[in-house]
Structures are given as C-alpha cells and as structure tokens.
Amino acid sequence: MSAKPSIARNTERMFWAEAIGHCMNPECQVELIKKGVSIGEMAHIKAHAKGGDVSFDNLLLLCGNCHTQTDSHRTEASVARLKKWKRNRNAAIVEQFAKRYASFRKLKEAVTQILDRNGQIFDSYGPLNDDPYNSERHDLWLKFEGELISNNRRPEIILTKNKNLLPKENRVIVDSFVAHAQEFTVTRDDDQIQRVKLFPRQLLSIFGVEEALVGCPPNLSALQNFVSYLVREDRFISLDLNEAPRLTYVDEGVEVTLKLEDRPRVQQIFWEGGFLGPIPLMSVSKAWCSLLNGYARTK
Ligand SMILES: [Zn+2]
Structure with missing residues (x-):
C-alpha cells in the first residue's frame, strides 16, 4: 500500500x-x-x-x-x-x-457576535503589516484559521440574504466582504499577504462594532432631519460640529455618541430612519467637506 x-x-x-x-x-x-x-x-x-x-x-x-x-x-x-x-x-x-430578518436590529444581533470573534482572532494572530512573516504568530494563525473560515461563511450567507436592510452604499461593502470570504477560503496561505480582497473593515462600522472614520458626514439635511426627530422624541443630547463632528443622543435608554465621519454607520442610521431626504447626496457631501476642511485650516 x-x-x-x-x-x-x-x-x-x-x-x-x-x-x-x-x-x-x-x-x-x-x-x-x-x-x-x-x-x-x-x-x-x-x-x-x-x-x-x-x-x-x-x-x-x-x-x-x-x-x-x-x-x-x-x-x-x-x-x-x-x-x-x-x-x-x-x-x-x-x-x-439564509433567513430573512424583519429589521436591521435583528440582523445586527445575528452577525455582530461572529464578526466580533473573527476580529479578535485577526487582531491577535493575523499577519502584522510591519512583520508579516512573524513565525510564532503565524503558527497560531494557522491553528485558528479553520474557525475563521467557518465563521466567515455564516455572515456571508446571512448578509447576502438581507442586503435589502442596508442602503446601497453599504451593500457595496457587503459585496466586498463576500468576495473576501470566498477568496480567503480558496487561496493558499502562502499567498495571504498578496490577497486581492482584504477584509473590508467598513463592514464593522455598519454594525457599530468598530468605527471607520472614512468620510464626510453624508448629508446635511439628513442630519437636520435626524436631530429634529431626536428633539421631538426627547432623545437629543448634543451636537458638536468641531473638527471631530459628533452627535450624542439616547438610543434604547442608553446614551450613544455617533461620530459623523463614521460613514457606513451614519449612512445606515439615516437610511433606516428615512432621514436621507430628497437632496442629492454628493452636493451636500461636498458642502460638508469644505466646511470640515475649513475647520481643519483654521485650527
Ligand atoms: Zn460527529
């Protein structure tokens, strides 16, 4: 034999x-x-x-x-x-x-725990930018790889089935996560540093797991709509439009601070509540950007 x-x-x-x-x-x-x-x-x-x-x-x-x-x-x-x-x-x-969830909140409950766990594994054992061939870390990484791959499959299926609960801009992030998960599954570990599709960390911002300070606040009129709504509901606390713009309000009895540059998350909240309004996104975004750049210049 x-x-x-x-x-x-x-x-x-x-x-x-x-x-x-x-x-x-x-x-x-x-x-x-x-x-x-x-x-x-x-x-x-x-x-x-x-x-x-x-x-x-x-x-x-x-x-x-x-x-x-x-x-x-x-x-x-x-x-x-x-x-x-x-x-x-x-x-x-x-x-x-592949279950359809009735609301974004339910969807969030279903995926955040898995995303959290994968984040922990990656942060503890994933390749480091400045030391990608660290062998001690790499041995541990290989041990956890199976768990990581298994964990990716669930949100991949769940998110694909529930894209209707996300605004268009965030659906694009889900698409790149799916492409990443599929590539991660089939590529050899030797090639992992050259992967084409890295894990899109903006996915974590959509669910409020991790901030992604990637852009200007999406829409000034949406912000006004949201703030007016919070005031009416007696949930508004404060709005700070300095160089790190943020909105503080009460959500389900808890005080939360939303960084307005945490774009996927802000986009999700505004879209879900129907606050985006009819004003074209780009022109308002540009206005916001110049406003913020103005703050940065006067700083
Ligand atoms: Zn068995």
Whole structure:
C-alpha cells in the first residue's frame, strides 16, 4: 500500500467553509472547535485503500467519533451515506442561515457576535503589516484559521440574504466582504499577504462594532432631519460640529455618541430612519467637506 498523500492546505480551507465548524454527520453536528482547539478530522468517502483520493469531492470533515465509526463500517452503503451527508450539507447550511430578518436590529444581533470573534482572532494572530512573516504568530494563525473560515461563511450567507436592510452604499461593502470570504477560503496561505480582497473593515462600522472614520458626514439635511426627530422624541443630547463632528443622543435608554465621519454607520442610521431626504447626496457631501476642511485650516 502506498503512503497516504497529504491534503493540500488550500483544499483543507474549503472543508472548514463547507462544514462551518460542525461535524458533517447530520445526526451529530458537534462543534469542531472549542477554545481554539480543533477536534475535526478529514475522512475519506471512498477509502484510501480502495483507491479513494484526497480531492475535495472525496473527503469530508467529521468529529473523531464519527470518523472512527465510519472507518470501521466501510461498506458500499456507508460510502453512499457519506456522499449524501456531503451533498445535503450545503443545502442545509444555506437553509439554516439564509433567513430573512424583519429589521436591521435583528440582523445586527445575528452577525455582530461572529464578526466580533473573527476580529479578535485577526487582531491577535493575523499577519502584522510591519512583520508579516512573524513565525510564532503565524503558527497560531494557522491553528485558528479553520474557525475563521467557518465563521466567515455564516455572515456571508446571512448578509447576502438581507442586503435589502442596508442602503446601497453599504451593500457595496457587503459585496466586498463576500468576495473576501470566498477568496480567503480558496487561496493558499502562502499567498495571504498578496490577497486581492482584504477584509473590508467598513463592514464593522455598519454594525457599530468598530468605527471607520472614512468620510464626510453624508448629508446635511439628513442630519437636520435626524436631530429634529431626536428633539421631538426627547432623545437629543448634543451636537458638536468641531473638527471631530459628533452627535450624542439616547438610543434604547442608553446614551450613544455617533461620530459623523463614521460613514457606513451614519449612512445606515439615516437610511433606516428615512432621514436621507430628497437632496442629492454628493452636493451636500461636498458642502460638508469644505466646511470640515475649513475647520481643519483654521485650527
Ligand atoms: Zn460527529
């Protein structure tokens, strides 16, 4: 018998996306990563001894228990069953996560926890700009990679299904996240520094997870509409239009500060509340920009 060939690293990534972190046996579905430790094992569908290869189509990710069980009862029927697990998994995952949410708030609840966790992994172990080949960090990064890929798949499905809850400008950010997640899944780790589509951090701004101070406040009349609304609702606290313009108000009983240059988030809030109004976005944005630049110059 020949030695078992190893599985290509870029093929391995695809299994994590396929399984989204759970055993592929539909009756088991145990979580395969606990506190960064993986209990996932690659199982052959057609056994290696019977000529099964290590291609994506002939392998699936199982927990240790299910792997042992399938290996000890390998019959033609069990091969057919494993094929079926693999075939049905994708449809099941899409069905499970491709749910339409009634509001942006519900959508936010569904995705922020996952985005938060991925952010933590990236910040702790992701390649550093000034030291991308740091090997100690890279070893840890590889350990968490499966979790990261599994985690990306869920928001990818959820956000694609719920783009109607976002303004056009933010849908573009979702599109680049989907492109990034797909590229991340299939590219080899050697190439990761040259990735074309990096994770668009502006996605985190849409959900208020992280600020993205990327642009001018989107629309002056929208801001006026929003402030008038807050005053009417007795939720307005303050509006500061100095060089770091910000609006402070009460949201669900809690005082929040919205930085007006945190554009994806501001855009989301204004669009959702119907405050954007009929005034063309660009002309107002330009007016805002010159106003802000004026502040910067007089500083
Ligand atoms: Zn299992």
